[in-house]
Amino acid sequence: MSALHLLDTLSLTSGDITSILDDARLFLTATGLRTSVPPTLQGRTVTLAFFESSTRTRLSFEAAAKRLGAVTLLFTPTGSSVEKGETLGETFATIEAMGVDAIVLRHGVNGIHHEMSQNTSMSIINAGEGSRAHPTQALLDASTLLERLPIRARMAPLDGYRIVIVGDIRHSRVARSNVDVFLKLGAEVALCAPPTLAPDDDTMKGLQYFDCIEDACKWAHVVNLLRIQRERITADIVPGIDEYRERYAMTTERAQRYPDIVITHPGPVSLGVETDARVLTMSQSLVHRQVTHGVAVRMAILQRLLNPPTP
Amino acid sequence: MSALHLLDTLSLTSGDITSILDDARLFLTATGLRTSVPPTLQGRTVTLAFFESSTRTRLSFEAAAKRLGAVTLLFTPTGSSVEKGETLGETFATIEAMGVDAIVLRHGVNGIHHEMSQNTSMSIINAGEGSRAHPTQALLDASTLLERLPIRARMAPLDGYRIVIVGDIRHSRVARSNVDVFLKLGAEVALCAPPTLAPDDDTMKGLQYFDCIEDACKWAHVVNLLRIQRERITADIVPGIDEYRERYAMTTERAQRYPDIVITHPGPVSLGVETDARVLTMSQSLVHRQVTHGVAVRMAILQRLLNPPTP
Amino acid sequence: MSALHLLDTLSLTSGDITSILDDARLFLTATGLRTSVPPTLQGRTVTLAFFESSTRTRLSFEAAAKRLGAVTLLFTPTGSSVEKGETLGETFATIEAMGVDAIVLRHGVNGIHHEMSQNTSMSIINAGEGSRAHPTQALLDASTLLERLPIRARMAPLDGYRIVIVGDIRHSRVARSNVDVFLKLGAEVALCAPPTLAPDDDTMKGLQYFDCIEDACKWAHVVNLLRIQRERITADIVPGIDEYRERYAMTTERAQRYPDIVITHPGPVSLGVETDARVLTMSQSLVHRQVTHGVAVRMAILQRLLNPPTP
Numbered sequence: 032m033s034a035l036h037l038l039d040t041l042s043l044t045s046g047d048i049t050s051i052l053d054d055a056r057l058f059l060t061a062t063g064l065r066t067s068v069p070p071t072l073q074g075r076t077v078t079l080a081f082f083e084s085s086t087r088t089r090l091s092f093e094a095a096a097k098r099l100g101a102v103t104l105l106f107t108p109t110g111s112s113v114e115k116g117e118t119l120g121e122t123f124a125t126i127e128a129m130g131v132d133a134i135v136l137r138h139g140v141n142g143i144h145h146e147m148s149q150n151t152s153m154s155i156i157n158a159g160e161g162s163r164a165h166p167t168q169a170l171l172d173a174s175t176l177l178e179r180l181p182i183r184a185r186m187a188p189l190d191g192y193r194i195v196i197v198g199d200i201r202h203s204r205v206a207r208s209n210v211d212v213f214l215k216l217g218a219e220v221a222l223c224a225p226p227t228l229a230p231d232d233d234t235m236k237g238l239q240y241f242d243c244i245e246d247a248c249k250w251a252h253v254v255n256l257l258r259i260q261r262e263r264i265t266a267d268i269v270p271g272i273d274e275y276r277e278r279y280a281m282t283t284e285r286a287q288r289y290p291d292i293v294i295t296h297p298g299p300v301s302l303g304v305e306t307d308a309r310v311l312t313m314s315q316s317l318v319h320r321q322v323t324h325g326v327a328v329r330m331a332i333l334q335r336l337l338n339p340p341t342p
Numbered sequence: 343m344s345a346l347h348l349l350d351t352l353s354l355t356s357g358d359i360t361s362i363l364d365d366a367r368l369f370l371t372a373t374g375l376r377t378s379v380p381p382t383l384q385g386r387t388v389t390l391a392f393f394e395s396s397t398r399t400r401l402s403f404e405a406a407a408k409r410l411g412a413v414t415l416l417f418t419p420t421g422s423s424v425e426k427g428e429t430l431g432e433t434f435a436t437i438e439a440m441g442v443d444a445i446v447l448r449h450g451v452n453g454i455h456h457e458m459s460q461n462t463s464m465s466i467i468n469a470g471e472g473s474r475a476h477p478t479q480a481l482l483d484a485s486t487l488l489e490r491l492p493i494r495a496r497m498a499p500l501d502g503y504r505i506v507i508v509g510d511i512r513h514s515r516v517a518r519s520n521v522d523v524f525l526k527l528g529a530e531v532a533l534c535a536p537p538t539l540a541p542d543d544d545t546m547k548g549l550q551y552f553d554c555i556e557d558a559c560k561w562a563h564v565v566n567l568l569r570i571q572r573e574r575i576t577a578d579i580v581p582g583i584d585e586y587r588e589r590y591a592m593t594t595e596r597a598q599r600y601p602d603i604v605i606t607h608p609g610p611v612s613l614g615v616e617t618d619a620r621v622l623t624m625s626q627s628l629v630h631r632q633v634t635h636g637v638a639v640r641m642a643i644l645q646r647l648l649n650p651p652t653p
Numbered sequence: 654m655s656a657l658h659l660l661d662t663l664s665l666t667s668g669d670i671t672s673i674l675d676d677a678r679l680f681l682t683a684t685g686l687r688t689s690v691p692p693t694l695q696g697r698t699v700t701l702a703f704f705e706s707s708t709r710t711r712l713s714f715e716a717a718a719k720r721l722g723a724v725t726l727l728f729t730p731t732g733s734s735v736e737k738g739e740t741l742g743e744t745f746a747t748i749e750a751m752g753v754d755a756i757v758l759r760h761g762v763n764g765i766h767h768e769m770s771q772n773t774s775m776s777i778i779n780a781g782e783g784s785r786a787h788p789t790q791a792l793l794d795a796s797t798l799l800e801r802l803p804i805r806a807r808m809a810p811l812d813g814y815r816i817v818i819v820g821d822i823r824h825s826r827v828a829r830s831n832v833d834v835f836l837k838l839g840a841e842v843a844l845c846a847p848p849t850l851a852p853d854d855d856t857m858k859g860l861q862y863f864d865c866i867e868d869a870c871k872w873a874h875v876v877n878l879l880r881i882q883r884e885r886i887t888a889d890i891v892p893g894i895d896e897y898r899e900r901y902a903m904t905t906e907r908a909q910r911y912p913d914i915v916i917t918h919p920g921p922v923s924l925g926v927e928t929d930a931r932v933l934t935m936s937q938s939l940v941h942r943q944v945t946h947g948v949a950v951r952m953a954i955l956q957r958l959l960n961p962p963t964p
Contacts, residue, residue, distance in 0.1 A: 064441035067385050074689050076716060087436060090415050094387060094440050097413040102719040104712050117921040118930070125709060125920060128944035129716050130686035298436060299428040308429070322439035375752035378696050398747060401726050405698060405751050408724040609747060610739040619740070633750035 036148045036155040037332055039164040040208050045187060045215040052174045054331035055324065058098075059178075064326055070100025071338045078126050080106040081137040081158070087298060088158055088167075091322070092135045095329035101337070104131065119143065120150065127153050132337050136160075154336040162204050167329055168297050169208035173216055174324040175317045176253060179293055187217025195247040197223040197279060198257030198305055200230055205257060205297045210235050223247040225279065227268045243278045248289045254281055256296040259304045272304055283309040286316075295321060347459045347466045348643055350475040351519050356498060356526040363485045365642035366635065369409075370489075375637055381411025382649045389437050391417040392448045392469070398609060399469055399478075402633070403446045406640035412648070415442065430454065431461065438464050443648050465647040473515050478640055479608050480519035484527055485635040486628045487564060490604055498528025506558040508534040508590060509568030509616055511541050516608045520566060521546050534558040536590065538579045554589045559600045565592055567607040570615045583615060594620040597627075606632060658770050658777045659954055661786040662830050667809060667837040674796045676953035677946065680720075681800075686948055692722025693960045700748050702728040703759040703780070709920060710780055710789075713944070714757045717951035723959070726753065741765065742772065749775050754959050776958040784826050785856075789951055790919050791830035795838055796946040797939045798875060801915055809839025817869040819845040819901060820879030820927055822852050827919045831877060832857050845869040847901065849890045865900045870911045878903055878918040881926045894926055905931040908938075917943055 040048075058065050077096040081089050089105075096103045106126065119138075126134060133154035136144060141161035148155045159165050176189065183191030194213050200206045200222050213220045221239035222229065229240065241247040248254065259275065269275045276282055281294055286306075294306070294316045302308050311318050351359075369376050388407040392400050400416075407414045417437065430449075437445060444465035447455060452472035459466045470476050487500065494502030505524050511517045511533050524531045532550035533540065540551065552558040559565065570586065580586045587593055592605055597617075605617070605627045613619050622629050662670075680687050699718040703711050711727075718725045728748065741760075748756060755776035758766060763783035770777045781787050798811065805813030816835050822828045822844050835842045843861035844851065851862065863869040870876065881897065891897045898904055903916055908928075916928070916938045924930050933940050 063439075066441075076719075078712075084420075086418055090389075090417065090437070091440055093415055094413070094442075097387075097415075098441075102716070104715055104719075106712065107708055109706075118924060121922065121924070121930070121933070124933070124941050125944050126712070128685075128941045129713055129948050130688075130720075130945065131716075300432065302429060302432070308432070311432070311435075319435050319439045322436050323441065326440050374750075377752075395731075397729055401700075401728065401748070402751060404726055405724070405753075408698075408726075409752075611743065613740060613743070619743070622743070622746075630746050630750045633747050634752065637751050 035152075035336065036144075037166055037336065038144050038148055038155065038157050039160075040166045040169050040211045040215075041164075043166075043212075043215070045217075048170065048173065048212060048215060049188060051170060051328065051331050051335065052177060054335065055174050055327040056178075058327040058330050059323065063323060064098070068098060068330075071334055072096065072099035072101035075101045075132045075337050076104060076130060077101045077333065077337075078104045078106050078131045078134045080108075080126075080134055082108050083137050083139050083159065085137060085159065088137065088325075091325045092156075092158060092329050095326050096333055098326070099330055099334060101333065119147065123147055123151055123153070127151055133333065156332060156336065160204060162202050163207060165204040165208045165297075167325070167332065168205050169212040170332070171321055171325040171328040172209055172255065172295055172297070173212050174328050175295065175321045176293070177216075178320075178324070179317060180252070184217070189213060190217035192217075192252045193219045193221070193250055194253040194255055195221040195223050195241065195251040196255045196257065197244055197247060197281070199228045199259055199263060200224045200235070200257065201228045203257050206230075207234050209255060210238065221247065221250065223279065225269060225275070228263070244281065244285070248285065248292060251292060253293045253295065256281055256294065256300075256305050258297070258299065259301050261301060261304065264304075275304065280304065281306040281310060283307045286310045286313055290315060293317060298322065346463075346647065347455075348477055348647065349455050349459055349466065349468050350471075351477045351480050351522045351526075352475075354477075354523075354526070356528075359481065359484065359523060359526060360499060362481060362639065362642050362646065363488060365646065366485050366638040367489075369638040369641050370634065374634060375409070379409060379641075382645055383407065383410040383412035386412045386443045386648050387415060387441060388412045388644065388648075389415045389417050389442045389445045391419075391437075391445055393419050394448050394450050394470065396448060396470065399448065402636045403467075403469060403640050406637050407644055409637070410641055410645060412644070430458065434458055434462050434464070438462055444644065467643060467647065471515060473513050474518060476515040476519045476608075478636070478643065479516050480523040481643070482632055482636040482639040483520055483566065483606055483608070484523050485639050486606065486632045487604070488527075489631075489635070490628060491563070495528070498526075500524060501528035503528075503563045504530045504532070504561055505564040505566055506532040506534050506552065506562040507566045507568065508555055508558060508592070510539045510570055510574060511535045511546070511568065512539045514568050516568060517541075518545050521549065529564075532558065532561065534590065536580055536586070539574070555592065555596070559596065559603060562603060564604045564606065567592055567605065567611075567616050569608070569610065570612050572612060572615065575615075586615065591615065592617040592621060594618045597621045597624055601626060604628060609633065657774075657958065658766075659788055659958065660766050660770055660777065660779050661782075662788045662791050662833045662837075663786075665788075665834075665837070667839075670792065670795065670834060670837060671810060673792060673950065673953050673957065674799060676957065677796050677949040678800075680949040680952050681945065685945060686720070690720060690952075693956055694718065694721035694723035697723045697754045697959050698726060698752060699723045699955065699959075700726045700728050700753045700756045702730075702748075702756055704730050705759050705761050705781065707759060707781065710759065710947075713947045714778075714780060714951050717948050718955055720948070721952055721956060723955065741769065745769055745773050745775070749773055755955065778954060778958065782826060784824050785829060787826040787830045787919075789947070789954065790827050791834040792954070793943055793947040793950040794831055794877065794917055794919070795834050796950050797917065797943045798915070799838075800942075800946070801939060802874070806839070811835060812839035814839075814874045815841045815843070815872055816875040816877055817843045817845050817863065817873040818877045818879065819866055819869060819903070821850045821881055821885060822846045822857070822879065823850045825879050827879060828852075829856050832860065843869065843872065845901065847891060847897070850885070866903065866907070870907065870914060873914060875915045875917065876903055878916065878922075878927050880919065880921065881923050883923060883926070886926075897926065902926065903928040903932055905929045908932045908935055912937060915939060920944065
């Protein structure tokens with residue numbers, strides 16, 4: 032990753048990924064984040080542009096940038112020239128002309144990060160792109176798993192591990208990026224979803240598929256849950272919460288029956304749907320530790336893009 | 343106050359209070375705030391989470407944290423995972439996992455600050471809690487009064503002073519915290535309110551009660567006004583502005599008739615209701631000086647919680 | 654400019670203006686902004702108060718203040734005490750009491766910046782005032798032009814240059830401030846607008862007037878476009894986009910026919926109305942460079958007001 036941007040995971044090799052994760056590890060302690068790190072981004076400016084709202088990811092990037100001494104500017108689409116009909120290209124040209132070094136962009140349109148990257152000297156960091164990609168989520172998930180799972184084989188860091196992604200895979204950018212990163216790090220990856228939420232394109236083809244979480248649990252070392260939006264629980268998609276929980280949820284009871292399974296979730300969790308509050312506090316859940324890795328991984332990415340080591 | 347949190351004033355001794363106010367005084371000058379203070383909170387992160395909107399208190403805390411070199415993150419409930427149904431406990435766990443050291447919380451639900459404090463290693467600072475408590479307002483009011491009022495007795499800093507709180511006491515968290523702090527510092531405290539806005543619970547029982555401000559002015563050294571929300575001016579509660587002003591307002595005329603009375607107000611003032619623009623500029627009004635003490639007191643609190651002196 | 658405030662350009666002499674622009678030049682490089690500048694505003698606090706929304710100008714001022722090491726506080730009128738009926742004077746008194754050194758104010762009411770300046774010790778910086786003034790826009794436009802246009806005469810920096818301002822002049826605060834600054838720097842200035850959007854007051858009287866951009870292009874060295882809000886395109890004001898483009902727009906075709914004309918625009922551009930996306934990327938367009946000068950000029954102004962050189 033000597034590139035200017037982080038547009039997706041597809042362009043990263045497994046060497047790029049482990050190198051980012053090695054950097055991230057330097058920002059972590061056993062229970063949190065290192066409190067004093069060199070301000071390697073002093074004098075750099077990072078703009079956060081979230082065209083889909085997300086307090087959680089925005090705060091994570093903002094914390095990451097500020098911990099490294101960067102100045103952050105929050106671009107708010109509401110009340111901005113975007114609302115006055117400006118194109119995103121013009122908005123980017125304007126932000127770049129203000130001396131901004133990197134833009135953290137969340138946007139609902141697939142492909143817009145690539146499109147914008149053609150014509151800017153700012154670093155574009157993908158913080159969520161339609162249903163296509165969420166590269167920092169995949170990297171932080173991998174970072175958290177590498178910390179927890181002992182290395183089993185020399186081949187690759189996740190070699191010998193089986194990870195199943197469970198939930199609304201069809202609409203999930205997290206699933207698409209995670210599949211890519213987990214495979215590159217050597218894991219076996221499977222999917223588990225109701226047929227109505229299984230992928231309907233070619234982005235994740237050829238993976239093993241489970242129609243119920245019980246079967247998946249018998250196979251997997253890691254269950255990577257996805258959020259089920261309550262809006263999806265309608266007759267056509269998911270008949271009801273009880274039916275969903277029966278076949279696809281990591282309930283408290285199920286987590287207790289499979290105590291060796293490691294559980295991850297990108298958050299926010301729909302409590303009482305795909306899992307329970309109780310599960311989040313079990314030692315087999317990495318959900319809160321993922322958030323900490325999120326800041327560390329984003330620090331590593333910002334630092335690599337904005338202040339690469341001189342060779 | 344060796345605690346982790348500032349949840350209310352009830353747990354503070356008079357010694358705790360005067361110790362905080364001593365710290366605050368170091369950040370003040372005769373007319374404003376000291377311009378260069380050591381960045382004792384460098385490397386610390388403070389999140390501001392206001393579930394009830396308040397530009398004034400939010401800015402005050404943000405200025406306080408930044409003056410001490412802390413990084414601030416603004417949590418915005420709108421568009422956040424809270425709107426997506428996340429529990430506040432989960433939100434807190436997430437913010438904590440991002441390496442946040444303290445959370446400044448305003449919330450409408452009585453008791454939620456205590457509840458949240460049971461389960462976090464962040465410092466929780468109460469910036470307003472339902473109708474129950476607003477500890478930093480009480481501390482800054484005390485700080486401003488101590489600066490203005492000469493010490494009369496050895497017993498306690500406000501010994502020998504009579505303070506009357508006037509206005510919508512029933513719904514006021516400021517009244518409840520101020521009564522507690524003023525009493526602890528040795529003042530005599532009375533209440534003055536229309537019967538419909540007098541307290542209807544036991545939190546302030548046993549205090550002297552005035553049914554009109556004229557009687558209160560004959561008794562008091564300090565009149566601590568509260569805001570009357572214009573929505574309360576309806577037939578059932580306060581018959582009309584004229585009637586309210588006649589019996590309960592610190593009008594310009596009344597302030598001039600009692601030139602020795604010191605006037606405080608937590609802001610924002612409903613001008614033309616509980617007092618007048620003219621009054622705010624009189625030398626007997628401490629209203630603007632209170633705002634300055636607000637920043638200093640919040641600096642003192644942040645510093646004590648996040649960077650306590652090593653013994 | 655030894656004053657406390659930047660309220661408009663009318664009080665600036667041509668010497669003041671060139672002195673500000675000299676300072677701004679120190680923050681610029683050939684393609685962007687200098688990355689490391691001394692933090693001359695460390696310990697200073699700047700509040701951004703935008704009562705009319707503008708992400709662009711707000712970000713520019715925020716970047717400027719932060720690049721010089723100042724702390725910024727964002728005042729948000731929504732949810733603030735202003736919404737609770739507080740007067741702007743009281744809001745200012747409160748912000749000042751928080752130890753704020755300067756307030757960057759955008760407001761729709763003509764004259765309010767002057768009014769507020771009567772009663773505060775904060776520096777007020779006008780970031781847009783009704784239809785009356787937008788001084789930093791005029792200064793950044795001049796700064797950008799001075800960089801591009803070779804000096805022709807000894808008399809004044811823009812001596813020998815002809816600038817035409819084109820578009821919705823009647824409602825434009827940019828036009829009013831730009832006319833003033835361009836004239837003071839020695840330029841000849843003309844206006845070009847549909848009769849319905851020509852000035853209807855005395856603020857810009859005596860200037861040459863063109864009824865179509867073709868005539869203006871034959872005369873001018875610089876075309877300073879203004880934004881046409883699409884709401885204005887109604888039968889009464891501007892009959893239609895095609896008619897407007899024919900007579901008043903700097904279309905791609907027209908820009909190519911007049912390759913020596915320099916084009917400026919305060920942004921955001923109504924693409925396809927007053928000009929085209931293509932034009933913005935031509936070397937005769939200064940539109941993106943103006944944004945960079947915007948940050949530099951605002952840095953210069955903040956520094957002069959908040960940290961004037963000791964004589």
